[in-house]
Amino acid sequence: MDDMSEYKEMYAVEAAEHLQSMNEALLNLEKDTENSETINVMFRAAHTLKGMSATMGYTNIKELTHEMENLMDSVRKNKMKLDSAAIDILFECLDTLEKMVENPENCSQFDISGLIRKISLLSEMKAETNEQPGTADVTHENDKSDNIDMEKIEDGCTILDITVTLHESCVLKSARSTIVMRNLSELGEIIETNPSIKEIEDEKFDREFKIVVSTKEEAAKLEKAVMKISEIAKVEIKPHEGIQAKAKVEEKSCAPDSNKTAIKSVQSVRVSIERLDSLMNLVGELIINKIRLMQLATVHKLDVLEETLASLNRLTNELQEEIMASRMVPIEQIFNRFPRMVRDLAKKEGKEIDLILEGGDIELDRTVLDEIGDPLVHILRNCVDHGIESPEIRKQAGKNQKGTIRLTAKREKNHVVIEALDDGKGMDPQKFRETAVKKGILTQEEAAKLSDNEAINLSFMPGFSTAEKVTDVSGRGVGMDVVRTKIGSMGGSIKLESTKGTGTKIILKLPLTVAIIHSLMVKVGKDVYAVPITNVVRDLSIRKDQIKTIKGEEVILIRGEVLPIVRLHKLFGIDTNGSEELLVVVVERGGSNIGLVVDQVIGQQEVILKNLENHILKGVRGFAGATILGDGNVALIIDVGTLL
Amino acid sequence: MPGKILLVDDAAFMRMMLKKILAQSGNELLEAVDGSDGVAKYKEHKPNLVFLDIVMPNVDGIECLKQIIAFDSNARVVMCSSIGQQTVVNDAIKIGARDFIIKPFDAAKVLETVSKNLS
Numbered sequence: 008m009d010d011m012s013e014y015k016e017m018y019a020v021e022a023a024e025h026l027q028s029m030n031e032a033l034l035n036l037e038k039d040t041e042n043s044e045t046i047n048v049m050f051r052a053a054h055t056l057k058g059m060s061a062t063m064g065y066t067n068i069k070e071l072t073h074e075m076e077n078l079m080d081s082v083r084k085n086k087m088k089l090d091s092a093a094i095d096i097l098f099e100c101l102d103t104l105e106k107m108v109e110n111p112e113n114c115s116q117f118d119i120s121g122l123i124r125k126i127s128l129l130s131e132m133k134a135e136t137n138e139q140p141g142t143a144d145v146t147h148e149n150d151k152s153d154n155i156d157m158e159k160i161e162d163g164c165t166i167l168d169i170t171v172t173l174h175e176s177c178v179l180k181s182a183r184s185t186i187v188m189r190n191l192s193e194l195g196e197i198i199e200t201n202p203s204i205k206e207i208e209d210e211k212f213d214r215e216f217k218i219v220v221s222t223k224e225e226a227a228k229l230e231k232a233v234m235k236i237s238e239i240a241k242v243e244i245k246p247h248e249g250i251q252a253k254a255k256v257e258e259k260s261c262a263p264d265s266n267k268t269a270i271k272s273v274q275s276v277r278v279s280i281e282r283l284d285s286l287m288n289l290v291g292e293l294i295i296n297k298i299r300l301m302q303l304a305t306v307h308k309l310d311v312l313e314e315t316l317a318s319l320n321r322l323t324n325e326l327q328e329e330i331m332a333s334r335m336v337p338i339e340q341i342f343n344r345f346p347r348m349v350r351d352l353a354k355k356e357g358k359e360i361d362l363i364l365e366g367g368d369i370e371l372d373r374t375v376l377d378e379i380g381d382p383l384v385h386i387l388r389n390c391v392d393h394g395i396e397s398p399e400i401r402k403q404a405g406k407n408q409k410g411t412i413r414l415t416a417k418r419e420k421n422h423v424v425i426e427a428l429d430d431g432k433g434m435d436p437q438k439f440r441e442t443a444v445k446k447g448i449l450t451q452e453e454a455a456k457l458s459d460n461e462a463i464n465l466s467f468m469p470g471f472s473t474a475e476k477v478t479d480v481s482g483r484g485v486g487m488d489v490v491r492t493k494i495g496s497m498g499g500s501i502k503l504e505s506t507k508g509t510g511t512k513i514i515l516k517l518p519l520t521v522a523i524i525h526s527l528m529v530k531v532g533k534d535v536y537a538v539p540i541t542n543v544v545r546d547l548s549i550r551k552d553q554i555k556t557i558k559g560e561e562v563i564l565i566r567g568e569v570l571p572i573v574r575l576h577k578l579f580g581i582d583t584n585g586s587e588e589l590l591v592v593v594v595e596r597g598g599s600n601i602g603l604v605v606d607q608v609i610g611q612q613e614v615i616l617k618n619l620e621n622h623i624l625k626g627v628r629g630f631a632g633a634t635i636l637g638d639g640n641v642a643l644i645i646d647v648g649t650l651l
Numbered sequence: 652m653p654g655k656i657l658l659v660d661d662a663a664f665m666r667m668m669l670k671k672i673l674a675q676s677g678n679e680l681l682e683a684v685d686g687s688d689g690v691a692k693y694k695e696h697k698p699n700l701v702f703l704d705i706v707m708p709n710v711d712g713i714e715c716l717k718q719i720i721a722f723d724s725n726a727r728v729v730m731c732s733s734i735g736q737q738t739v740v741n742d743a744i745k746i747g748a749r750d751f752i753i754k755p756f757d758a759a760k761v762l763e764t765v766s767k768n769l770s
Contacts, residue, residue: 061733181737
């Protein structure tokens, strides 16, 4: 086992899983301290993690999990009860474990002695209070073999003294001796042992023990039977001196339990996400090349080629779907960390909160999942910090003292919608208007024009958030522009709905995958751009003279609604043909719509996102990335949220 | 003579460690992810040797051992134990486990166990 490096990754993945299941178990134990199945889950996870860590030589992790395992073992054997103090300590242990597991090589730098002391204090205290007469755990199982009835020996039997010496590296000496005796009892009868069987089982001997056996077999055969066992250093067999005896040897009851039906488990292998990323990328390239081929076939009218390409097309589509499917992970992987987080936050702020999670089985691309973790944490924090009121205030308002946050994921066609709904104090649109004016973001008139919904969506404006802290608007919006930027960069969208006094709802609409973005392709000047379909409301065509100007901003009137428009060619500084007919793509942005004026709408297409984060697009607002088109040209993918 | 060895452990990490060690032994290696899977795989493949973890979800190692022994009283099962589990190991031996090894695994001891139990 000289080369441990290849196991590190696997260790990290499994250790994280065990930490997660311990976290969940603890949260459940907090509600129901006597649920034996949950106690067992906790015990098993600690035990398995201990074993893994010992294998890797991560001593501190091993020791801490060992203490936790012991504690849980006492609990499951009803030697002690879990109270809130014990649960708090276990949570502390988990926090420390999490840190150590993150960088297990350096786990020795953590001081775990305090935690271990706390645990042992806990078990001592409990042991004292629980140790009443009669409850002590005494085993009587093998007492009977201590007193062997001496009777006359069966004919043809010889009595042998067998002295067995265990190897010095042997750890479980009693278990090893039990095997020795079991093997010997298959060849004869054990009359006596020295030390006694009970003492051997309690490991009250050094490395050597003696067994007196009555057998019809040859001494050599017995010797072989013992030497076959692992960790045996030496066996000596001599004819017995002294009394000839025969003993009754206890039989082992091993009544087999009725066969339970075996549960089939799914075969799986672990694949690193990098490998899936590069597979996805390769399929992307393949599709681009396929599109090029198809265009060539059309241009040169090659019917034969087109037939072949049709089946190639089907194959690449299937390949793409399979790879996409293999990248999907249930959203509960990140939902799982929230109960603990909300619990801790609520406890810190003296609030009572029920977090309800729904739709954890909805699957999302791994990359999307990684990206939405932080935004969701942010949103939930806001719910706890500023949404849910303190129990007293809630009582006064005639609400249930306990607030509720409901986090729901559901699948809608090609995207996943995540809603965070709280029954807290909601947002006051008037305060948002006032703050916007105070901050100089809007004029008095502009602010007055905003609908209530538009007003609260101001919280997505960059710079609005800093105003929050000093002016204490309804409290929401700290860093919400960061959240929107993140969601937008994945081709998703975010919306806020709130009613003052009754609560707030934040709706995230996310693509299933970031690698492939379903887009509406448009042309501005000579260039093609992709607008993620999640943002698109509709497209329409207008005449130039329909454009009106209100306060220097161009708008159009559709069905009685004022729709601000943005001419993309102006924004991008590109020449345009200037025809009388204008095409407008209406997109949704932070709860309101805007029209993007383009030269041509090409149609819908799946585009493969090429990550340009580290290249030219880094820090450029308005674009989520780029894609390569079938003809080899590059098209930028518009991020509506940050475009303006 | 190469045989079939079944590794029953819910921790893929532990199975991998064992696999790595046992790869040198030239035996065919099978895996099961918990006790119930272990019993099913035993019945399906009738391995020559089983490495059986004790602490597992669903069906634990002891229960799995009982079911394997009930199915095949000559089954050769090696318990994989941690220090501090002697009572359980003793129970397992009384039920019919042939041998045991201690985690963390020592490659030499694991291989010794295989050669002693497969001969």
